[in-house]
Amino acid sequence: MTAHPDFDAIVFDVLGTMVDEPGGIRRGIRALVPDLDDDGTEALLRTWYRHVEEQQREITEGRRPYADSTVVDLEAAARVAAEAGVEDEDAVRALAGSGRRLDPWPDSAPALGRIASRFPVVGLSNAGHAPLTRVNTHAGLRWHQVLSAEDVRAYKPAPEVYRLAITTTGRAPERLLMVATHAWDLRGAQAVGMRTAYVERPVGDPPRAEDSFDLTARSLDHLATILGTE
Incomplete structure (x- = not known):
């Protein structure tokens, strides 16, 4: 299925979703x-x-x-x-x-590049700034902006972490898509009104029967296709 949802920015979990x-x-x-x-x-x-x-x-x-x-x-x-x-x-x-020496999933960097060609891409991680810089450098991940939960002195799924992304991008929560392989992370994003996309990875927290996310993808490459990128 290919869809072209209207988002102003795509917000990604990093640990587990982008790197192993x-x-x-x-x-x-x-x-x-x-x-x-x-x-x-x-x-x-x-x-x-x-x-x-x-x-x-x-x-x-x-x-x-x-x-x-x-x-x-x-x-x-x-x-x-x-x-x-x-x-x-x-x-x-x-x-x-x-x-902090974490390898990216094979599709992480190329799919991120595809998505970044159409949308602003933002990393949102529980990792502090210093380790997050090392993680992104080692994995070759290039973001338009990287946000750390350290800025609000909390950890996801605390609502203030997701609100950091909302405030920083200056967009309404329903215009932001939160991408993660952790269903608990997506539930936290939903609680503040963000849209959600679950990406399957060999690690992570799979959805429960009662979960309902806006998008579900077999991989980040699949998500890039769903989002209508080339």
Whole structure:
């Protein structure tokens, strides 16, 4: 199906949607514990994400003062290292840095270019400014504008993060399309009136039966075609 919806800008989640975040962290865990088997690696990856999700929730719900993603990632790395029995502080810092050396999905850069030829494209990420710059540089992602949740000292799905995109673009929320592979992210965008597009990735949070998003795409390349780009 090809459609030509009328949007003023396309807003993209970055981690998971544009780059393979779990893959980068997984490589970091394997470097930390080279003889670990796949099951052990996946268990430590879950430990990382559990910590990040818990702490972002604590911050979003006001139970912890704001800490940027660099701080939270270092905490997650320390927690993983402790669980693996590794006490080397340099190794912990190296693991924390793996969250910034993330490979793009094969279609991310070319499809982003296609979409950018027709619409303003904006990155909107929970990553802080410094790590987000490194992520985008490593992945070769070129945006018209990049926004970090650090600017509002909160984390998606807090509404103020999505409102940052609305305020910065100066457009009505219904004129903005939020693109993500995380259904929870799209629900947050819907809550402030943005339009939504779910993109399938090997990682992420798939929609529930009750979810209803404006667009659904098999890939970012497919989304570019839906949006009517060449």
